[in-house]
Amino acid sequence: MAYVAIADRDHHLHDPQTFITKYIYSQDHKVIAIQYGLTAIFVGLIAMALSVLMRLQLGFPETFSVITPEEYYQYVTLHGMIMVIYLLTALFLGGFGNYLIPLMCGSRDMVFPFMNMLSFWVYLLSVLILLSSFFVPGGPTGAGWTLYPPQAIAPGTPGIGAGIVLMLLSLAVFIVAFTMGGLNYVTTVLQARCKGMTLMRMPLSIWGIFVATILGLLAFPALLVAAIMMLLDQAIGTSFFLPSMLTMGEESVQSGGSPILFQHLFWFFGHPEVYIVALPAFGMVSDVLATHARKNIFGYRMMVWAIVAIGALSFIVWAHHMYVSGMNPYFGFFFATTTLIIAVPTALKVYNWVLTLWKGDLHLTVPMLFAIGFIFTFTHGGLTGLFLGNVTVDLPLSDTYFVVGHFHMVMGVSPVLVLFAAIYHWYPKMTGRMYNEMLGRWHFWLTLLGTYSIYLPMHYLGFLGVPRRYYANGVTDFMPDSVQNANAGITIAALVVAATTLIFVFNMIWSLFRGEKADGNPWGGTTLEWQTPQTPPVHGNWGDKLPEVHRWAYDFSVPGEKQDFIPQTEPPHEGVVAGREHGVHH
Amino acid sequence: MAHDAVATETTGPGYAPGLRGIATDWSADKQTFHVPWGKAMMWIFLLSDTFIFSCFLTGYMNVRSSTRVQWPNPSEVFALSFGGDPIPLILIAIMTFILITSSGTMAMAVNMGYRGDRAKTASLMLITAAFGAMFVGMQAFEWTKLIIDEGVRPWSNPMGAPQFGAVFFMITGFHGAHVSIGVIYLVTVAMKVLRGDYEKRGYEIVEITGLYWHFVDLVWVFIFAFFYLW
Numbered sequence: 001m002a003y004v005a006i007a008d009r010d011h012h013l014h015d016p017q018t019f020i021t022k023y024i025y026s027q028d029h030k031v032i033a034i035q036y037g038l039t040a041i042f043v044g045l046i047a048m049a050l051s052v053l054m055r056l057q058l059g060f061p062e063t064f065s066v067i068t069p070e071e072y073y074q075y076v077t078l079h080g081m082i083m084v085i086y087l088l089t090a091l092f093l094g095g096f097g098n099y100l101i102p103l104m105c106g107s108r109d110m111v112f113p114f115m116n117m118l119s120f121w122v123y124l125l126s127v128l129i130l131l132s133s134f135f136v137p138g139g140p141t142g143a144g145w146t147l148y149p150p151q152a153i154a155p156g157t158p159g160i161g162a163g164i165v166l167m168l169l170s171l172a173v174f175i176v177a178f179t180m181g182g183l184n185y186v187t188t189v190l191q192a193r194c195k196g197m198t199l200m201r202m203p204l205s206i207w208g209i210f211v212a213t214i215l216g217l218l219a220f221p222a223l224l225v226a227a228i229m230m231l232l233d234q235a236i237g238t239s240f241f242l243p244s245m246l247t248m249g250e251e252s253v254q255s256g257g258s259p260i261l262f263q264h265l266f267w268f269f270g271h272p273e274v275y276i277v278a279l280p281a282f283g284m285v286s287d288v289l290a291t292h293a294r295k296n297i298f299g300y301r302m303m304v305w306a307i308v309a310i311g312a313l314s315f316i317v318w319a320h321h322m323y324v325s326g327m328n329p330y331f332g333f334f335f336a337t338t339t340l341i342i343a344v345p346t347a348l349k350v351y352n353w354v355l356t357l358w359k360g361d362l363h364l365t366v367p368m369l370f371a372i373g374f375i376f377t378f379t380h381g382g383l384t385g386l387f388l389g390n391v392t393v394d395l396p397l398s399d400t401y402f403v404v405g406h407f408h409m410v411m412g413v414s415p416v417l418v419l420f421a422a423i424y425h426w427y428p429k430m431t432g433r434m435y436n437e438m439l440g441r442w443h444f445w446l447t448l449l450g451t452y453s454i455y456l457p458m459h460y461l462g463f464l465g466v467p468r469r470y471y472a473n474g475v476t477d478f479m480p481d482s483v484q485n486a487n488a489g490i491t492i493a494a495l496v497v498a499a500t501t502l503i504f505v506f507n508m509i510w511s512l513f514r515g516e517k518a519d520g521n522p523w524g525g526t527t528l529e530w531q532t533p534q535t536p537p538v539h540g541n542w543g544d545k546l547p548e549v550h551r552w553a554y555d556f557s558v559p560g561e562k563q564d565f566i567p568q569t570e571p572p573h574e575g576v577v578a579g580r581e582h583g584v585h586h
Numbered sequence: 587m588a589h590d591a592v593a594t595e596t597t598g599p600g601y602a603p604g605l606r607g608i609a610t611d612w613s614a615d616k617q618t619f620h621v622p623w624g625k626a627m628m629w630i631f632l633l634s635d636t637f638i639f640s641c642f643l644t645g646y647m648n649v650r651s652s653t654r655v656q657w658p659n660p661s662e663v664f665a666l667s668f669g670g671d672p673i674p675l676i677l678i679a680i681m682t683f684i685l686i687t688s689s690g691t692m693a694m695a696v697n698m699g700y701r702g703d704r705a706k707t708a709s710l711m712l713i714t715a716a717f718g719a720m721f722v723g724m725q726a727f728e729w730t731k732l733i734i735d736e737g738v739r740p741w742s743n744p745m746g747a748p749q750f751g752a753v754f755f756m757i758t759g760f761h762g763a764h765v766s767i768g769v770i771y772l773v774t775v776a777m778k779v780l781r782g783d784y785e786k787r788g789y790e791i792v793e794i795t796g797l798y799w800h801f802v803d804l805v806w807v808f809i810f811a812f813f814y815l816w
Contacts, residue, residue: 221637238752
């Protein structure tokens, strides 16, 4: 086993001596993961605060009009961009990817720890560049999170000066950070697994993170190129994306560019981005469900292949975001078809989650509640996706609140519920303490019911034709009074959910100091991270000897066993009908 | 299921030929690719970088086919005259020749590295870097000629579509930056080779540097074909 022995080679590990090398400039994947996670949650809370300000304006335009129309657009933009990229992508891959890959694969660290550390610091730089745009003349860009040209850099939009430049720079820097981290994640999964850990024995969390990282490495280039082109358009007057037009009564200087080119580049990144966020969520929720249902995940192989298939398909569906862009109508036919095909592996995953729960020994812990909540929100968000994937149904719904409702259900609430599930699930391992159960339950129920009260009415608003991204609706013929009432209700629910998130933050901080001490494997988990000699795991993860894996990750409730789980490290033994793992006979 | 995943644990690294070999590699509990970590990572990075250049070139094709203004004729724009008639594409032909030659010297450096010949490895790498620097220098000359003599700017050009200048400076600039980074990378590694830093660890790093360098050359072939020959 010459090759596995390489994973045990320890000269890549630095030996931290001082406080600074241990906790600040640390090369330990676990510290980097927590740095990523805390930074991501911090910007996420800022984005949440922005959404509260927007909701106050929409819900009570007379009483709580604290922001101007320009600020409204800027907050729409920043809320979207921060949530999608700087929170979800960074937390799933930079945070959980970093924490879980070496632990679940049985490695001592990432393959290149120094580059991994650099990844975090460059990410932090991109966050600082982004936030600095609040303090420049003209403020941050108000182009909407998709940054469509020409309006993103044409007069009339807020922040067409320094604001959009900083946004594009920040994205470019983020992509550099992501690439450095992502190369590490992929190489670690492929090359540094411990003995016995075949790819088909990896927990689904790792599969999701692994495939999502590959998607990121192939999709972010399109965003980088689009950002560079728009930066040139804005800063030195090229016209990649700017057609000749009349703005504010004057003929534009730049002409001959193609705005649709930007949309193609953006969505060639933007659609895989949905799955960059969703696939790790799919993986992690599978592990949480199986562990707390004390049952093997239903159809492990199908789950793996579904992740791979969704990842591959996600590269050929991008133009379903562009049905109303004026592109060739025949494209609509092609992209509607591929979009509906992607529903097949996705539905397969949902069925398998439900079948995993079927007749399971359900432990309704907080992470389990969030995971089950995810199945609901994801199914609802996915079903409305079928509406929007069809060209003829999409046309009237485009740019209405139906899109906002769909998108937030499927890509806002669903991944965030998984993030909460994952944080609660791995909190005892990360900190060595238990969270407060009661606060966790309040957090779950208020979040689930609250988000439903926010987004379900939005679908109704969309059917009425209420347009999205409007600062105020004013008086129109087609909007009944109920629209304003619904908006007020949505705002109240949003305030409740925002306050609930503070309960979560409080719970995490309070439990860090006052929580009960947790033992190393509180849930009876089978995967490697629950088998570390210390909790929280120390530098190098495994003590003297690397773990050895003898079975898949889902040996729960095996008949004839004393315990209702068998850790992956346990060798096969006599007299037990073990090995439900396909293709392997013990 | 006679040949299951676990069985490979005892048979060691599988070098089975063809598809069976791939299946063995991917289903075993060892490194998926029989290469050092750094090399695997470089391959994955280059795959990502391929997507960057593909997006640039696709964007260029889109812009070129959607603009309504005449696209300048590259044979005329990129011609140089030595005393008499202008020779089309002569400078770019020399540049391409130099860059391809540098790939040859790089390959020889990799070979010498694995033979453990430090002096030859380092000098071949430095020759490669010198070729790279020559390429960048000639590119600077070409840029200067276009900007000063022909009046081409990223936002306009006297010969037709303004996108011509924009795309030209952006894509060749991005590629030139890759070459420049490659030159620095080559010189750094060559110095460390000379110092004997890799005596213990082995000379894989020379090959990894070479991968990057060959990639930059290969990309140039595509830029050359799509920009200068179309």
